[in-house]
Amino acid sequence: VLNGVLADAASATPTASTPATKAAAVRRLGRALVRLRLLGGIHGEFTFETKTGARTLAFERGTVLSVAGSDVTVRATDGTTWTWVLTSASIVRENGSRTSAKSLAGGQLVFAAGPVSGTTRDARLIVIRNAAKQQQS
Template sequence: MRTNKKTLAAGFGAAGLLGLGLYVAVPAAAANPSPSPSTSAKAQPRKDHPRAARAIRGLRGVHGEATVKRKDGYHLATWQRGQVTGRSGAALTVRSTDGATWTWTTDAKTRVRENGAKSTLSALANGDQVLVFGERSGTTRTAAFIREPKKR
């Protein structure tokens, strides 16, 4: 009988860890920031990124990636917290505190929030602290959402 209780406890623990992983990974990758060749699908506004931002902010992570499965296949969701070190055309370079420097491609679909309000890419300047969410395909990271936290 003891073995059954241990087995149940281990199962509940594993289910809890799986649930936590899904809570963090799924919202970050729920929307596909890259253009789709489908002509029948109508573009829907992406409203789930702020929820993902809250989840990642709670973890205090610096940067990361997760492979997620969607209806159209597997995608590599990625995020980074750091300081803007450069902006040139559609490219935004962000450096994390651990030294990782990633260049993000932006487009007309990239949403920017500053101090909780809608903003623009042109409002971002070198030295601004940001949290970037997007997707990686090969070596290209495409930003879907950029959040500049409130200045203290």
């Protein structure tokens, strides 16, 4: 599975020149983030080499501490706290459907993932997890 994540992410070239090429790159990055979600784990970063240079993807499972403007702060169960930045490319999902970033609130269980640039973690995907389902499993 990890090889598939890296292959999809590596082919998602951020400097694509045409709208069709950019759209294809976004789809590949989306597939990479979904596969990353399936890997499990609490939080982590993966750095890999692409044709255009090194790229890093990060993910975190935890509880939303705060939502302030475009910043969403999430704390994992081991205490790791990262701030994720919502962008125009961010996708928020709840109960299997796409929803607005306005649905994010403190106390929610979430999965956040996206590319890292310097110290900034872009939230390309945030999945709001159902607390009832989490307690059953």
